[in-house]
Amino acid sequence: MKKAYLGIDIGSISTKGVVIDAKNQIIASEYLWTEGDPMGAVKRLLKSLQKQIKDQTVQVVAVGTTGSARKLIGAMTNATVVKNEITAHAIGTTTLYPDVNTIFEIGGQDSKIIIVENGFVVDYAMNTLCAAGTGSFLSSQAHRLGVSVAEFGAIALTSKHPTNIAARCTVFAESDLVHKAQMGHKKEDIIAGLCKAVVTNYLNNLGKGKRIKAPIVFQGGVSKNIGVKKAFEEAVGCEVMVDPNGHLMGAFGVAVLAKQAGIERHFNFNVADLDFRTKGFECPKCANHCEIICVYQGNKLLDAWGNKCDNGAVRV
Numbered sequence: 523m524k525k526a527y528l529g530i531d532i533g534s535i536s537t538k539g540v541v542i543d544a545k546n547q548i549i550a551s552e553y554l555w556t557e558g559d560p561m562g563a564v565k566r567l568l569k570s571l572q573k574q575i576k577d578q579t580v581q582v583v584a585v586g587t588t589g590s591a592r593k594l595i596g597a598m599t600n601a602t603v604v605k606n607e608i609t610a611h612a613i614g615t616t617t618l619y620p621d622v623n624t625i626f627e628i629g630g631q632d633s634k635i636i637i638v639e640n641g642f643v644v645d646y647a648m649n650t651l652c653a654a655g656t657g658s659f660l661s662s663q664a665h666r667l668g669v670s671v672a673e674f675g676a677i678a679l680t681s682k683h684p685t686n687i688a689a690r691c692t693v694f695a696e697s698d699l700v701h702k703a704q705m706g707h708k709k710e711d712i713i714a715g716l717c718k719a720v721v722t723n724y725l726n727n728l729g730k731g732k733r734i735k736a737p738i739v740f741q742g743g744v745s746k747n748i749g750v751k752k753a754f755e756e757a758v759g760c761e762v763m764v765d766p767n768g769h770l771m772g773a774f775g776v777a778v779l780a781k782q783a784g785i786e787r788h789f790n791f792n793v794a795d796l797d798f799r800t801k802g803f804e805c806p807k808c809a810n811h812c813e814i815i816c817v818y819q820g821n822k823l824l825d826a827w828g829n830k831c832d833n834g835a836v837r838v
Contacts (some may be wrong), residue, residue, distance in 0.1 A: 528582045528789060529777025530564060531610065532589040535630025535658060536743060537563040538773040539571055541582060546617060546778060550574035551770055560591040561598060565794040572791040582789040586780030588772050597817040597825035598798050602785040605776055612636050612643045614775025615739050618765060623735040626754065628744035630657040635728040647728045657743045663699060663716055667709060674713060678749025681714035695719065717749035721757050736760045741768035805834035
């Protein structure tokens, strides 16, 4: 039997999964849209990963989950490790780039910066309140300009005079973009300006007061945008590295954490065929009025959370 480890990063926009071997090599990976249904997305993810594993002697012996729905998917997959995104991304990156000092991460709905010293996280910041500068923001602007997201970065590199776009929030950015287009600015200049604005917004909000130092690794879905990568390099004055699997780094990191935890229990991909459901209710037993979430597989309660005191505790 060849031991393997599954990591799942479940976000509001995208769901990522990797299976790694004992040497941290990725043997299967998937990236797909969550579409407002995290359990459904993970079922599709698991079926895809299972098909990619051709070696019948491979056995997943530990599962790790991260991302906004990590508890829910952790209950569904009987995960041995459930970790926040900062930890997962830091472990994933330092595993591949031991000397990294700064991690830029921009995802579909949020962004984060992680400062590392000697392999340990010493500072970080996260933006979950505003979509300006995230993948969903760039996607909507690409649609508005009539280009695909895949073309966005390449078009930006053709610009010689990037347009100045106010991107401190999505509302201002969209109105400014329309105004600049109506003034006659070239499409490639507006696109390059958007890439530059994303970086300026990121560094002003998340990077303010942070000790940004090379080596720098840029990851998350937006790291695939070469226009944003170039804008980061111009802003910080040094190379910004992008790993080919940078969009999977959270899933990779939590898979490594699952392996390091040393708790093994065989995982069956047939979980994707089981019936899972959730039930939520408000606890009336004290002034907290906690919102409790229960996860069931059939009629069996797998896990429950949300209570701030024992009054709302639901026992498995």
